[in-house]
Amino acid sequence: MTTLYTSDHEWLRIEGDVATIGITDYAQSQLGDVVFVELPKVGRSLKKAEAAAVVESVKAASDVYAPITGEVIEVNEALAAEPALVNSDAGGKAWFFKLKISDKGELGGLMDEAAYAAHTA
Amino acid sequence: MRAHENSPLKQTPLHALHLARGAKMVPFAGYDMPVQYTAGVLKEHLHTRKDAGLFDVSHMGQLVLKAKSGKVADAALALEKLVPQDIVGIAPGRQRYAQFSNNDGGLLDDLMVANFGDHLFLVVNAACKEEDEAHLRAHLSDACEIVSLADRALIALQGPKAESALAKLCADVSSMKFMDAGPRRVADIDCFVSRSGYTGEDGFEISVPADKAEVLVTALLDNPDVLPIGLGARDSLRLEAGLCLYGHDIDTTTTPVEGALEWSVQKVRRSGGARAGGFPGADKILAQFTDGAARRRVGLKPDGRAPVREGASLFADATSAEPIGKVTSGGFGPSLNAPVAMGYLPTALSAVGTTVFAEVRGQRLPLKVAATPFVPNTYKR
The missing domain is CATH 2.40.30.110 (Aminomethyltransferase beta-barrel domains)
Incomplete structure (x- = not known):
């Protein structure tokens, strides 16, 4: 299992041909208290860089982009009932959605943990 | 509203205090203002409703309107040429919500007007304050002196514990009622205090000389009931309270009737009243009182x-x-x-x-x- 990161502060956990995607702890700290999360529909095909989900704080709405191309195979329904999970456990329980990876070649453009740490430093 | 993007951001007298308290600063109406502190918008909002929140609103404009005759009633009559409100009827030591109207019946700004006995004290929105001052000078200079109090900070203390927090520094405030306003000594500083605000909560707005602002705010924040609150929570609090934000909920294209602000236009300025009309856009605004909008x-x-x-x-x-x-x-x-x-x-x-x-x-x-x-x-x- 590998964890990769985007410059837009998303993480991807890669297991076989499935990527679980969420936003980083740094991202949640910048957003502030999350009050609403809108997730993509299961079965939707997402292109890399397409708006996939929305995370809203008291103040503002922010898009979460698909970091890679793929089909949505599962979404985290727990976020609808408890959006604050994004603040309390961004890297764990607050995953957003799972993608069936279309092109593993796209993973090459993402950051590993050390590169992401340098990116947010 | 004026675009301020090209000029450097101004700072309020409390700027250093905001930074020291971990505020996240954003540009707002030409000022570098705290949008939130370390607690975050949600907790700041809830703290204000439960205990007390302290807001820096020094970016707002503070003006004195004084009649050349020396009579406050003459200043009030003069101001009534620019607003659809009953200004003459504001008793000494009282404050009222008002709007500057334009010839189309729209609104140039909204403001607070207080009767300080021998003059009127006005508080206007930050983004409109230069235009408001120019508007007052253009129309009222013959009868009034207009003084911009740029050397004063303005803070708001809001919430159920605002009274007990402020009373520690000024025993007088406990007897004030909603919209009472006037000079008070707070922590041995000459302030103007009104029992009003922009959150729906009981609370106070305090005008303080700029060089004393940090001393006063530090004294208030020494009270564990009081937390500093940023503009983010100020917006969510006023929205829950149903209060208009100028430039958004009301602007030059909305009348007081369209804006559901009929309550703010007293009968004496409406058709049939003793001083009906006589403000910009009166024909349109008064027709809407009769015919609806x-x-x-x-x-x-x-x-x-x-x-x-x-x-x-x-x-x-x-x-x-x-x-x-x-x-x-x-x-x-x-x-x-x-x-x-x-x-x-x-x-x-x-x-x-x-x-x-x-x-x-x-x-x-x-x-x-x-x-x-x-x-509520x-x-x-």
Whole structure:
């Protein structure tokens, strides 16, 4: 299992041909208290860089982009009932959605943990 | 509203204190202002409703209007040429909400007017303060002196524990009622204090000399009941209280009637009143009092959990092509734990309980017209 990161502060956990995607702890700290999360529909095909989900704080709405191309195979329904999970456990329980990876070649453009740490430093 | 993007940001006298307290600063109306502190918008909002919050609103304009005759009634009569409110009727030591109207019946700004005995004290919005001062000078200079109090800070202390916190520094304030206003000694500093605010909570607004602002604010923040609150929570608090934000919920294209601010226009300035009309746009505004207006500002409660924000188009049903109105303020109400909004709708569709739809990210979300304030106010009447 590998964890990769985007410059837009998303993480991807890669297991076989499935990527679980969420936003980083740094991202949640910048957003502030999350009050609403809108997730993509299961079965939707997402292109890399397409708006996939929305995370809203008291103040503002922010898009979460698909970091890679793929089909949505599962979404985290727990976020609808408890959006604050994004603040309390961004890297764990607050995953957003799972993608069936279309092109593993796209993973090459993402950051590993050390590169992401340098990116947010 | 003036675009300030090209000039360097101004700082309030409390700028260093904001930075020392971990504020996240953002540009607002030409000033570098705290949008939130370390607690964050949600906790700051809830703390203000439960205990007390302290806001720096020094970016707002403070003006003195003094009649050359020396009589406050003459200053009041002069100001009535620019606002649809009863200014003459503001008793000494009292304050009233007002608006500057334009010739189309729209609003140039909204403001607070206090009678300080021998002059009027005005507080106007930051983004409009230069224009407001120029407007006053252009129309009232023959009868009045207009003095901008640029050397004063302005803070707001809001919430159920505001009175006990301020009373430690000025015993006098406990006897003040909502919209009482006047000079007071606070922590041995010459201040102007009014029992008013922009949160729906009981509380005070305190004008303090700029060089004493930090001393006063530090003394207030020494009280564990009081936390500093940023502009983020100021906005969510006023939205829950159903209060208009100038430039958003009211502007040069909205009249007091369209803006559901009829309560702010006293009978004496309406048709049949002793001083009816005589302000810019009076024909249109007074005709709307008689005939009604085509559209109206309403409170809106989304049925779901998704916030519906400013700019969202409103529709009569889930499929109609033509928008019927627009959301002018919207977000999440932390005290309601639900999204809230305000916007304009055709008057025929403005009754409480009416369902309309907002377009958000390509979807039509149902909302219901709701009475405001969304959260009951707790003013000390």
